[in-house]
Amino acid sequence: MHNEHDMPVLTPRDDAAHGPHGTDSTDCRGCGTCCRKGGPALHAQDLDLFRAGHLAPEHCLTLRAGELARDLDGELRPLERELVKLRPRQILRQSARGGDWSCLFLNQADNRCSIYAHRPSECRALLCRDTWAIRTLHAVDRVTRLDVLAAWAEGAAERVNLTGGCADPGVPWADILAAHEERCGYGVLAPVGAVGEALRRAAENIRARDPGMAHPAPLSGEPGDPATTDESAHAAATFLDAVRFDFAFRSIVRERAGAAMEELDFLLGRTLAATAVMYGVAVRMTPEGPELVVLPG
Numbered sequence: 695m696h697n698e699h700d701m702p703v704l705t706p707r708d709d710a711a712h713g714p715h716g717t718d719s720t721d722c723r724g725c726g727t728c729c730r731k732g733g734p735a736l737h738a739q740d741l742d743l744f745r746a747g748h749l750a751p752e753h754c755l756t757l758r759a760g761e762l763a764r765d766l767d768g769e770l771r772p773l774e775r776e777l778v779k780l781r782p783r784q785i786l787r788q789s790a791r792g793g794d795w796s797c798l799f800l801n802q803a804d805n806r807c808s809i810y811a812h813r814p815s816e817c818r819a820l821l822c823r824d825t826w827a828i829r830t831l832h833a834v835d836r837v838t839r840l841d842v843l844a845a846w847a848e849g850a851a852e853r854v855n856l857t858g859g860c861a862d863p864g865v866p867w868a869d870i871l872a873a874h875e876e877r878c879g880y881g882v883l884a885p886v887g888a889v890g891e892a893l894r895r896a897a898e899n900i901r902a903r904d905p906g907m908a909h910p911a912p913l914s915g916e917p918g919d920p921a922t923t924d925e926s927a928h929a930a931a932t933f934l935d936a937v938r939f940d941f942a943f944r945s946i947v948r949e950r951a952g953a954a955m956e957e958l959d960f961l962l963g964r965t966l967a968a969t970a971v972m973y974g975v976a977v978r979m980t981p982e983g984p985e986l987v988v989l990p991g
């Protein structure tokens with residue numbers, strides 16, 4: 695936690711309005727609240743942590759371009775560029791709701807950071823009672839997956855313990871990530887008949903038809919269903935097609951590139967199924983495969 699100040703890259707302001715750096719007016723109380731809201735986004739100055747082996751790709755989660763993410767002001771907005779952050783303790787792969795978004799490195803028992811000496815730059819900058827440093831750093835030099843993979847590969851010669859598929863510089867990761875984005879990218883889904891908007895409208899129709907709905911309702915897309923239209927049926931089919939591709943692609947990357955499940959959260963980001971809630975729907979797995987449902991409002 696932020697209970698010391700050892701050579702931060704950006705520190706909270708040391709001015710009269712905020713009190714001298716390190717005094718009671720700006721010191722971290724060690725409550726752990728910031729670490730429970732999700733791990734920090736990573737910046738160029740954090741890449742040395744990968745080169746040195748203090749962090750590994752499996753410690754990260756990628757939020758892909760177009761995915762909704764909470765900004766500093768707490769608003770959910772689609773990301774213009776992908777963002778790599780330290781992973782939370784528990785990621786649900788079929789639902790965006792639930793899970794434990796506390797940083798992987800937070801010791802829940804005493805609110806201590808288990809990599810305190812090697813914590814990323816945002817953790818060094820953040821003090822909840824003086825947000826100037828974190829606001830200044832926030833959008834600067836954020837890293838991509840390829841930046842992290844390059845830094846990890848650069849440090850390979852010095853590290854003793856090499857584990858996982860991400861350690862293999864022979865894997866053409868740039869091509870693999872591009873192939874996944876081509877079929878499952880949010881930017882690809884949006885223009886194809888405005889899939890997200892059509893799903894959102896269909897979900898609203900279904901909720902309007904049954905305002906008191908207590909259980910998830912299938913978004914059938916069946917002809918004759920008054921809640922769905924040709925547009926929403928097409929959107930549902932397109933989205934489910936991408937969901938199936940996403941699951942299959944992940945299996946192939948695991949098998950052929952030897953990537954661990956945790957590494958997939960970094961390499962390919964959260965599953966499309968987990969982020970379907972962006973469009974007001976959810977993916978339910980059935981023996982016949984994934985289907986779309988509308989969740990109660």
Ligand code: SF4
Pocket residue numbers: 695696728729732733734780797798799800801806807808809810813814817
């Ligand atoms: S790395 Fe440490 S300081 Fe940073 S969010 Fe995680 S637990 Fe908190």
